Amino acid sequence: MTSGKPFPVNAWYPAAWGNEVDRTLKARTICEQEIVLFRRTDGAVAALEDACWHRLLPLSMGRLAGDQVVCGYHGLVFNASGRCTHMPAQQTINPSACVRAYPVVEKHRLVWVWPGDPALAKEALVPDFHWNDGAEWKGEGGTFYSLKCDWRLVVDNLMDLTHETYVHSDSIGHDAILDTPFEVTHAENTATMTRWMIDIDPPPFWAKQLGRPGKVDRWQIVTFQAPAVVIGDVGVAPAATGAPQGDRSHGVNGAFLAAIAPETETSCHYFWNFVRTFRTDDEDLSRALQRAHVNDGKGVYDQDHVVLEAQQRAINRHPRQPFYNLNIDAGALWARRIIDRMLEQERGPQGSVQAAE
Template sequence: MNAAFAYDAWYPLAWSRDVGRELTTRRVLEEDLVVYRTEGGSVAALDDACPHRLAPLSLGTLRGDAVECGYHGLTFDCSGSCVSAPGMPRPPLSAQVRSYPTSESMGMVWVWMGDPRRADPAQVFRLPQYDDPTYSVVEGDALPVQANYLSLADNLCDPTHVVYVHKTTLASAGREETRVQHERQGNKVVTWRWVIDGPLIPVFQGLKDFGGANVDRWHYYHYHAPCIAVIDFGSARTGTGAPEGNRDDCIQMYACHFITPIDQRSCMQHWLVLKNSPADPAVDARLRDSLRLAFNEDKRVLEAIQRNEDKPREWKRVHLALDGSSIKMRRIVEEMAASSSA
C-alpha cells in the first residue's frame, strides 16, 4: 500500500524564519534531523543521533558551526565529521554523522534526502511570481496532517472535491459539472477546470471590484512530484476573454503547498499564497484565515481516510474519471523512487 519514497528530491524542511542559531529538529522521510543556521547564514542538517550512544545531537550545544553532543561531548562540524572526542587525541575516523544538502527558496529551507552528489541547488523550486513586485506573499502555516503525503497530493491534483469539502470558502454555490482536464508534463501533472460566467467565490470577495458582474474562474493545479503543488486560480469578468488568455484585469493567486513527508502516515503541509495585489494586513489576515479553514477541512477528510486505510482489511475500490491526475502523479513518484539512491 505504501509507496517507496523518492529520495533524490528536494523536500521542504522548515520555514526559513524558524531556523536560527538554536538546535531544532525536523523529521523527513522517517529520518530525524538536527537543523541549525551556521554563523555564515547557511543551514546545516545532520542526522539527529550521535554515533557513540545515539543521544540526539539536538540535546547538545551549538559551538560555532559545530554541534557538541550533550552526553559525552563528541563534536561534529556541519559536514558531519567528528572534530573532537573526549579522552582521545583525535576522534575515530569512523565517527561521522550523515549531513544533508540544504538550500533556501521562497522562504523555505529545502533538504536533499538522496545521494548528495546528485543534489543541485539550481533545481530547487522557485515560482517566478515570487520575485515579481506586482505580487505579494501571504505566508501560511506548517499544518501537520496525519495521512500519507500522497493522499494530500491526490487532494492537491483534484478540482472536483472543492464543492463538497470547501462549501464556505473555495466553492461557489451549486454544483460545478464543468469538464476537468489534465496532462503530464515531465515530472509534473497539470489538472485544470474552468467555470464560465459564475459568481465570485468567497475567498475572492473584496479583492477586486467587478461591480457585481459574473466572472470566469480558472483552477490550474500544477503538481511537481513528489512534494510541491501550485494552484493557479483566479477570476476575470465574464466576456473579457480570460479563457482565451487575456487576464489583464483579474484576480490571480498562486496557492503553493510544500509537503514534507514525515513517515508513511503523516506529513507537514507548508503553504503560502501569492496574489496579484499589494500586501494589506487586513485583507491578508482574512485570506489566511479563510485558507487555514479550507486546508483544515481537507485535513479532516484525509486523516479519516488514513484511519480507514490502516485497518487490516481488504477494500473493494472504485476508480472514477477524476482519478486520472492522481494515477499519473503517483506513477511519476514511483519512477522517481525507483531511480533514487538513498
C-alpha cells in the same frame, strides 16, 4: 541509495521556512530520516543526522558552539560537515567518528533538504516555487507539521478540486466545479489539470476579492511538480472580459502553493501559502487571507486537514489498494504515475539510482 518506502529519497523536500532556522537546533524528520537543522554564523543552513555517533542521543538535544554541535550527553563535538572534532577525556579522535551531513539549499523562502544520494543533489533540481518569493506575488503561509496522512493524499487532494464543492462549500466551493469539463496534460515530471468555468456566479471567497457584482469566468490551473510540489493558479474575472484568452487584468489572480515533505509512511509536513497579484501592498489583506486558510480549525486548509487525517485513519482500518477511481481523479493519477516511476528508478533491477532531471 533507496528507502524501500513510498517516497523517493533522491529529491529536494522542504524542511522548514527560512525564518524558522536560526542559531538554535531544530529537529525534523524527512523520509523517516531524523535531521537536525541550524544556521551557521555565516548565515548558511546546515543539516546533520540527528543522532550522535557515540550513543545515538539526538544532537538536537545538545547545543551550538560557533558552527559546531555539542552533544548533550557526553560532549562530543561535530562540525557542520558532520566530522567529530572533539571527544571528551582523550586526545585522539576516532577517524570513523562522524554523522551524516545532508545537502541543503535555502531557496524560495524555504529550506530544502535532500535525503537521498548526495552525489545526485543538484541545486538546479530544487522545485520552481518562485511564487513564494514575495516579489510579484504576495502572501503569508504556514505549515502543518506532522500532518497525520500519507503525503500522496495531499497531492491527490490538490490535484482534484471537485472536493471544494463539499469540503469548502462556505467559501470557494461551487457546483460549477462539478459540471465543467477539465483537461489534464502531462510531461515527464509534471502534470497539469486545467478547468475554466465560464459565466458563473462567483463563490463567496472570490466574490469578496473581486468586489463587484455579476457573473464571472473562473479558472483553476493546477500543476504538480514531482515529487511533492503543487501550484494552483486560480482566480476570477468579470465574464466576457477576456480572461480565457489571456487577459486577466479585469480580475483577481491568486495561487495556492504546496510543498510537501514525507515524514513517515503515514505522516507528512505540509508547507502552504496563498499568494496574490492584487492589492499586494495591503498587509491587512495578507493577514486576513492567512486566517481564511488556517484559523483555529475554521479555515480552508483546516477543513482539508480534518478530511485528510480522517481518510488516513480509514485507510488504516480498511486497507485496500488501489483506490477506486473516477474521471475527476485524472490529474491525481498522473501525479501518482510520475511518483511511481521515480520509485521504480530508485529501486531499479540493477540497483541504479537516478534523480529527476
